[in-house]
Amino acid sequence: MKIYKIWLKSTSLIILFILSILALFNYLLDPLWSFNNFYFSKYKNSYNERILKTNYLVYSNVKFDGILLGSSRTTMINIDKEFNEYKLFNYASASLQINEYEGFIDNAKRINNNTLPIVILGLDFFTYLNETKLENEPIKYYDDTKDFFNRFKILLSYDTFKKAKKNLTINEHIFSERVYDINYNVFTSINTEENNRKNINESVEKFEKEFYLKDIPIDNFKNKLKYLKEKYPDTKFVIFTTPITKELFSKILKNKKLYELYELWINQVVSVFGEINHFMFINDISIDSSKNFYDGHHMYPFVGDIIYQSLIDGVDTNNMMKINNNNLDDMLEKLKKINFINNK
DSSP, X not given: OHHHHHHHHXXXXXXXXXXXXXXXXXXXXXXXXXXXXXXXXXXEEOSOHHHHHHHHHHHTTOOOSEEEEOSHHHHTOOOOSOBTTBOEEEOOOTTOOHHHHHHHHHHHHHHTTTOOOEEEEEEOTHHHHOXXXXXXXXXXXXXXXXXXXXXXXXXXXXXXXXXXXXXXXXXXXXXXXXXXXXXXXXXXXXXXXXXXXXXXXXXXXXXXXXXXXXXXXXXXXXXXXXHHHHHOTTSEEEEEEOOOOHHHHHHHHTOHHHHHHHHHHHHHHHHHHSEEEEOOSSSHHHHTHHHHBSSSSOBOHHHHHHHHHHHHHTSOOSSOEEEETTTHHHHHXXXXXXXXXXXX
């Protein structure tokens, strides 16, 4: 009996020691953004930004007035200064869909004492045509943070350990995925233009086979946007469209039906919000594609800086057109000329 007690005590101590080391490692590396730690690694992987950014907002008590919302394209915009008088948080996440907008706005409001004066929304044309089933409703990511044991489970998780270990292996000169630095700004290494061109061509092929086959918009697109605006009457919405490479945009220009849908998309967004800041046309950003994009539709963060500054300035540039109810028809005609002329 005495030997059994000694064995039990020894085993318990060993297990406790292992769990303590595991918890300490996960705490210091903090791959799920739950403790605001940045030890031993210069960057953190993006993993699932829906989880990461919700954890960070809740557990780190981040101060913000509004959010930037959109897909992985919008994650490439770093917010180092206020948007006019508003302090923003980039709540964009990979493959974010229109059906998630409401949930993430609600999450942000819950975290921010039920106030959200401004939402900047980045819209992608391909999500106008495609929709997939959600893995989880947005409320789940918030509810998980409210579980008293959530951070303990994170610390004692082997899955967290694997993610933490992966952060240790990040080489800032050689990686394909976007990562986040100590200020939680997105970072990606600059690839060679040759590799970028290869990635662009592969992206174009993928879009042709997967995303540009639809000839009708997703169900109730306009009504879903209208519902957002009506549900949040005290929130100012600033809408912009995300840029893509000339190579990818050319596929739209060569398909009459796709181009008609592109114009309808712009028309419907303007009819709901009254104005959009339009970047998705053949402009300086899209033409110099192998310098500005690492694949067919993901810009580098320095291009995100250009977009954010353009939104702050709020005036037309070579890369941005302000389209509203008053100039819609004229701007669609102007766009058509610019797009087809610059595609020659």
